[in-house]
Amino acid sequence: MLIKVCGMRDANNIREVEACGTDWMGFIFFAPSARNVTDRPEYLPVHARRVGVFVDADFKTMTEKIQEFGLHLVQLHGTESPETCLKLKQLGVEIVKAFAIRSPNDLKQTAAYTGTCDYFLFDTPCIGYGGSGKSFDWNLLQHYQGKTPFLLSGGIGPDSLEALASFHHPAWAGIDLNSQFETAPACKNTAALKTFIDQFKTLQL
Numbered sequence: 001m002l003i004k005v006c007g008m009r010d011a012n013n014i015r016e017v018e019a020c021g022t023d024w025m026g027f028i029f030f031a032p033s034a035r036n037v038t039d040r041p042e043y044l045p046v047h048a049r050r051v052g053v054f055v056d057a058d059f060k061t062m063t064e065k066i067q068e069f070g071l072h073l074v075q076l077h078g079t080e081s082p083e084t085c086l087k088l089k090q091l092g093v094e095i096v097k098a099f100a101i102r103s104p105n106d107l108k109q110t111a112a113y114t115g116t117c118d119y120f121l122f123d124t125p126c127i128g129y130g131g132s133g134k135s136f137d138w139n140l141l142q143h144y145q146g147k148t149p150f151l152l153s154g155g156i157g158p159d160s161l162e163a164l165a166s167f168h169h170p171a172w173a174g175i176d177l178n179s180q181f182e183t184a185p186a187c188k189n190t191a192a193l194k195t196f197i198d199q200f201k202t203l204q205l
């Protein structure tokens, strides 16, 4: 089960979070976000895979960030089309398409992306496109019948372990951690993260 920690920006925090045993680390390239990354940190993860998070960015910007940050994956939180996903794949990155889930109907839109993305990410709807700190009703995901693996996202925090232990889905591939583990935007509480990650790994999901 993959563990992604998103909203990273500070070099020392990146080092510490990587040492917690994180599989993926997310860097947000969305100016309105409090976690927006402008400058390349002095340290970028070498053991964790690097995910660039975008919201309807233009293709040139995404290409530049992929090269500047050595991104392994891009996570798309806007209205990016299946064609855009395929075009990005040609740059050699894996694609994570995010969907905000509030009803079973929201899962129908995933069908058009089948075969164009490596992962889906199911998140809580919010006006800021992500980072709400709130969870959605994971039971809705029983309506997802697709084969594309997905990450659970949205408000996952230290108190989520019991809910995660009882969540089951054949396509569930990992979790995405963000604002519920912060002392300030883009500054992760590494002690809380380490405790949670160790406990999550003992669940052997």
Ligand SMILES: O=C(O)c1ccccc1N[C@@H]1O[C@H](COP(=O)(O)O)[C@@H](O)[C@H]1O
Residues within 6 Å of the ligand: 006, 007, 026, 028, 030, 033, 034, 035, 053, 054, 055, 075, 077, 123, 124, 128, 129, 130, 131, 132, 133, 134, 153, 154, 155, 156, 176, 177, 178, 179, 180
């Ligand atoms: O975190 C943000 O500021 C953000 C802004 C725009 C798009 C995505 C963003 N974050 C993504 O949202 C998930 C869930 O965050 P949270 O756990 O609810 O705080 C986060 O992991 C990012 O992938």
